[in-house]
Each structure stands twice: as structure tokens, then as C-alpha cells.
Amino acid sequence: MEYEYENGGCLRSVFRSFVCVTLSLLLALHVYAYFWGPAREPLDGDFSDIRYVVTQLTRGLTEVNHKHERLKGEMERLSSALPAVAAAAERAKDALQPSARRTGQQALDVHDYDRQVADYALESAGGRVLSTGDTAEHVIYESPVGWALHVFTALVCRECLGARAMIRPGTLPGECWAFKGSHGEATIRLLGTVQITGFSVEHIPAHISPTREISSAPRLIQIEGLEFRSDPYPHDFGSFEYDKEGKPIQYFEVQHPSTKGYNIVRVRVLTNWGHPVYTCVYRVRVHGDLVTGQAPRATTASDDADLRIENE
Incomplete structure (x- = not known):
């Protein structure tokens, strides 16, 4: 169970790093276009694209967080049910032992x-x-x-x-x-x-x-x-x-x-x-x-x- 929690945390870290790197590259590109580019008009359209990408990335991150919380809740529910399952299995094992x-x-x-x-x-x-x-x-x-x-x-x-x-x-x-x-x-x-x-x-x-x-x-x-x-x-x-x-x-x-x-x-x-x-x-x-x-x-x-x- 702990191994799966570690995988979830690692996935979130990688996703966040990817978002940060992408935003940094896009910001650097538009700064370059603003100071050294040929015209100012395409810049507004590019910033709109940035806002759209950032919005999509934010929604994706929110969905990942929701899935992580649901997975965590399911794992806690399964962990709480394990003792009862183990007790039932022990009773079944005892019932199947040769009586004599x-x-x-x-x-x-x-x-x-x-x-x-x-x-x-x-x-x-x-x-x-x-x-x-x-x-x-x-x-x-x-x-x-x-x-x-x-x-x-x-x-x-x-x-x-x-x-x-x-x-x-x-x-x-x-x-x-x-x-x-x-x-x-x-x-x-x-x-x-x-x-x-x-x-x-x-x-x-x-x-x-x-x-x-x-x-x-x-x-x-x-x-x-x-x-x-x-x-x-x-x-x-x-x-x-x-x-x-x-x-x-x-x-x-x-x-x-x-x-x-x-x-x-x-x-x-x-x-x-x-x-x-x-x-x-x-x-x-x-x-x-x-x-x-x-x-x-x-x-x-x-x-x-x-x-x-x-x-x-």
C-alpha cells in the first residue's frame, strides 16, 4: 500500500516540474518576441494562447489531485476492511481442518x-x-x-x-x-x-x-x-x-x-x-x-x- 502512495507522489512531482518548465519556456519565448520580435500584435495572441494552456494545465492538475484523493480514500477503506477479511479467512481455515x-x-x-x-x-x-x-x-x-x-x-x-x-x-x-x-x-x-x-x-x-x-x-x-x-x-x-x-x-x-x-x-x-x-x-x-x-x-x-x- 505504501508503495502505491509513493508512486502517486512521484507522479505529481513530475507533472508539476513539467508544467513549470513549459511555462518558463513560453515566458522566455514571449519576452524574446516582445523585445526583439518584428511586431507587437502577434504578442497579444500569443499571451492568449499562454492563458489557454495555463488554464488547461491547471484543470489537469486539479483532476489529478481529485483522483489522488479518491485513490487514497479507497486504499484507507480497504485497509480498514483487511482485519475482518483475515478473521473470516482464519475461521474458514479452521472449519476446513480434518476434525478427527x-x-x-x-x-x-x-x-x-x-x-x-x-x-x-x-x-x-x-x-x-x-x-x-x-x-x-x-x-x-x-x-x-x-x-x-x-x-x-x-x-x-x-x-x-x-x-x-x-x-x-x-x-x-x-x-x-x-x-x-x-x-x-x-x-x-x-x-x-x-x-x-x-x-x-x-x-x-x-x-x-x-x-x-x-x-x-x-x-x-x-x-x-x-x-x-x-x-x-x-x-x-x-x-x-x-x-x-x-x-x-x-x-x-x-x-x-x-x-x-x-x-x-x-x-x-x-x-x-x-x-x-x-x-x-x-x-x-x-x-x-x-x-x-x-x-x-x-x-x-x-x-x-x-x-x-x-x-x-
């Missing part, structure tokens, strides 16, 4: 997240909760009758959630896996063998929580990959902190990638955001690439016992 390779917390559209990133732990696609270890499920009504009803429904009604809530799509207030305290774990079998690249954790935002706070949200989460259910040497993918002030769905890229594929993962919740009684896990997603040639194993009737959650 983003680091840190996800910036995808939370309302259509499952259409943008594959979830290999999703129950409707074949994922299953195998075990919750020693984790004690939180039950609101802990009277003997309430506890008996809970145990009964857990045995006869496989649709009565528990830890399975965190691999299902519903994430309305209360549609979560609630367990006592701030420590808990769940072992999940994926729909196939997956080379895992990242995880997503979801919790409801504070503004739709009945208590207007989400201290029961998990805070520090550890993810492990297992070759079989009781694998004593699991692969540690890393520990991740869910930010309760961030977006409801947050994506984490694995800290310790593995070239090996896993079909079982263990999710360990190590701390929550301060709730003294229980922790709620609304949704956990597992992302990566299905290992080529490894088809998902079909669930049969003989698998039912293995698929039951151990602490129910």
Missing part, C-alpha cells in the same frame, strides 16, 4: 457431532460395557425398598442403563452413569479392533443443569487399551482433564499413541470437579481407524453373560 486430527478440545458442532466423527464405542453400532470393576453405582433412593427395586430392575431389565448410559446417544440431564464418590472405572468392548487416535468426553452444560452447576462432571480421566478383558499390562493412552467451563463435548488426542489396534478400552475417572457424593459420566466416545481386515465380531447368545456389567 484436531488436538486439544474439540471445536466441532456439538449439535451434530456424531455425524462428523466415528464413535467405535457406540452401543447401537456394537459397543458393549463389559465391567465396572469395584465401582459402586449411585442410587438416589437408598432405602431397602428402593435398593431392592434397583437390583430387580438391573437383573430383569437390560434397558435399565447403569454404565451403558455413557455409550448411548442420549445426554439429557440425568441420562448418565452415576457412581459413588469421585473414582470409578468401566471396561468397554469396541465394535472392532481400532487403532485409537483420540477420545471425546461429554457432559451437560451448567445452564441446563437443574442445580445450575456441574461439579459432578469428571475432571481427570485415564484411558487404557486392553488386549483381553483381564489384561494385566494395559497400554496407557494418557490422562486428560475435562474442562467444566469449556464446550459440552471435548476431544482429546492420545498422549501415547500405539501402532497396535485394541478392541477393549478401560475408562478410569480419577477425580471429579468437587461433588462430594457422586460423579456423572454422560458420554464417552472412542475415535480412530478400524484395523483393515478386522471385521466387528457379531454378538451371539453365548456372549450375553460376558456382556453383563459385573457389579449389577
